[in-house]
Amino acid sequence: MSVINTWREHFCDWRPVELLETRAGTPFSFEARTVGAPYSVRTFTRPLIASLMPEVEQAPRIPFSLGKNPDFEVLYEDQDSIAILKPSGIPSVPGILEPVNMKSVLEEKTGPLYTVHRLDQGTSGVLLFAKNAAAAASLSDAFASRLTRKTYTAILEGETGIAGSVETLRLPLGGDPFDLPRQIVLSESNRGKSAKSAAEIIAVSEHRGFARTLVRLHPETGRTHQLRIHMALGFGCPILGDALYGKRGLFELREPRLYLHLEELTFPRVSDGKPVTVRIDSGFSSLL
Template identity: 30%
Template sequence: MKIVSDKNNLQVLYEDNHIIVVNKRVGDIVQGDKTGDKPLSDVVKEYIKQKYDKPGNVYLGVVHRLDRPTTGIVLFAKTSKALSRLNDLFKNRETQKTYWAIVKNRPEKESDTLVHYLKRNEKSNTSKAHIKEVPNSKKASLDYTIIKTLDNYYALEINLHTGRHHQIRSQLSAIGSPIKGDLKYGFDRSNQDGGIHLHARKLELTHPVTKEHLSITAPVPEDRIWKSI
C-alpha cells in the first residue's frame, strides 16, 4: 500500500473520491475541542484543498474518533452520501476494528473475551469498568490475544465488539494490564511523547459507495517497542 505524506506530515493510507483514511499521530485531535488546538479534520481539509486545487470550503465528514494519546487509523468522508452510509455501517457494527496495545503486566489468559459494564465520569473524562451492571453503565465487550512477548512488555491484538468511551483502556486496566504510558488508567509512568501504546491497526469495511471490501492497515509509530513486534 502506497502511503502519501504531505508537508503537515499527514500519512494518507487510502483515498478515493468518497473517503480518505489517515494514520493519526500521538497528540492529534480528530475534531476541534475546547483546547482550541488545530484538529486533524482541518489538516485533512487543507491537504484535499491543496492537492486538488479546490476553491472555497472543502467538505469533510468525521465518521469516528480516536483518543488524543492514541495512534492509528481514522476514516473521514469526502461526500455527504459517503458520510451517511458510513455512519450507518459504524452504528450497525458492520465494520471490523483491530487494535494493538502494549502492556507491562501479562494478562492471566493467552486470549480471552472481556465483558464489562462501563460507567463514564464526565468530570475526570474516564470510564470505570464494572463486572456487573450498575446504574447508567453500558455493556462493553472485546477479544484480546497476546501476539508477542517482548523484553519487558506484552503486545496484544484486540478486536472490539462495542465502541464505548475509553473501552480498551478501561477494560485492560480492569484486568490489571493497563496500557504503557496510560497514567489515567493505572500505568506507573507516562511516555515521553505524552501518548499511550494503543494503536488502531486495521479497519475492514464495505466501501460506502462502490461496495468493495476494504482492508486498511496502519503502520505502527517510529518507536523501538512498536518496531519490535
Template identity: 35%
Template sequence: MNKPTIPAPRLDTSHISSEGLIPPLYLDDDIIVVNKPAGLLSVPGRYLKDSCVSRLEERYGEILVIHRLDQDTSGILVFARDKKALNTVQRQFEAQTTRKVYEAVVMGEVSANAGCINLPIIVDWPNRPLQMVSHTDGRYALTRWKKLSIESGNTRVALFPKTGRSHQLRLHMQQIGHPILGDTLYAGEAAQSEPRLCLHAKELDFDHPATGERMKFKLEPDF
C-alpha cells in the first residue's frame, strides 16, 4: 500500500490554492487527513456547497465523512476513501478510543488550573443551530480542560472532549463564564471582537483502518 506522509505545517489559510484545493496532511488509499481552515464548512450545506468534502472530491474522487468540525473551527479532519475505512474509523470515534485535543483562547482569566464540565446538551429548536443545556432532555456531554497560559487578560486552554456533541466546546466554556473569543453564537460582544473563532482541533490520534498502526497528528493554531 502506498502511504506517503506529508509533514503538517503551521495553520495558515494561505495554503489553500487559488483553485480552492486543500493539500492533504496525510494521504493513502484509505484515508485523507486535512487542515480545515476556519470559515470553511466540513461538508456541503443546504445553501452553501463549498466545503472540505467538495474541494477534496474535485481532486480525489469520492470522499466519505467520518467526523466534522464547525464551520468556524479550524484544524485536523480525517476523511475515508472507502466504506471499510469509514466504518472502521467511525467505530473508533463511537467507542471513544480516538484522542482529540483542541486549543482555544477564552475570555477572562480562568482561576483554576484544570477542570471538568459535565453538562447535557440538546438542540435549541426555536433558535437552531444553537444548542442549550438541558438536565432533563439533553444528551450526555463531557469536556475536560487545562489552563495553558494567561494572555492579555484572557486564557489559553487545552480542551479534551470525551463526547462530540454539536457546539459542545463553545457551549461548555460559555456555561462556566469563559466563552471562546470570536464566538458569534455564544459569546457577548466583548468576546466577538476577534476576527475568527479562537478554537482549533490541534491533535487527533486514531488507529489506521487497514494496518492498525496508531496515527498521531498535531497541528498548532495560528491564534
C-alpha cells in the first residue's frame, strides 16, 4: 500500500493510460510466456489492482472486436443444421464483454439456433449450429464422441520442421487458475486433460526477415486453446497474431488477426448419419 501511496504523491498530476504485466525471469515450462513481452493483467490480480488504482485503465482481455454486426456466408444448410463462415474477430456465441456474436447475428435471419461447438474469437472458418433440440443433442454427441473431424490451417512464427513432415503433439492441458481463460500444461494426475494434435508442415518461408511456417492441424481432442498452446509450447512456434501465447505478447495485436482458420469440418448428418464435409479455404498460402 505504501508503494501505491508514494506513487500517488509524486505523480498525482499524471494520468495513467494503461496497465499491463510483463514476465521477469525464466518462464515456467508449463506456460507460454516470453521474458519482456507485455501481457494483459492476469485475471487473479485485476480486482486488486482495480481497487488500489481505479484511475488506471487495464489492458483489454479481448483483443479482437469489430463492434458491428458482421456479414456471413452460409456454407451448408439442411433441415437440422447450418454452417457458416465465421470471420476472425467475432465471438461464436454471446459473451459478457462483447455483445456482437455470430449466433445472435445469424438468429436474426434463421430464428433460434443451438450451439454444438465453438471457435475462439480470433479464429475464422467453418462454424456449425443446430436448428432444433434433437439435432443439437445428436451433433453435440458427435463432437463429444469424436465422430467429427476438423482440419485447421495456421501460420506460425518461426521455422519448425521440414515441408511434408508430420508431427504428433501430446500435452495435457488445464486452465490457469490465476489467469483464465489462459491454458497451461498440467499432468493428468493434476487435473490436466489429455490433448493430442497432429501437425503437417506445408511450407516454410521468410517474410520481411522473419521465418514463417504454414501448417495443417488436426486436433484429435477439443480442449480450450489446444492448438494455440500446442504450437507455442510443443513446437516453440506460436500462431502468428496470438496475443495470449505469442512471443510478443500484446504486441501481437499489431497483426491484422490471429492466423488460425478451421478450413474443413466433417460431421454426421442428423437425418441419416452420412458424413458431410464443409470446406472453406483460409487463403493463408498467398501470404507467405
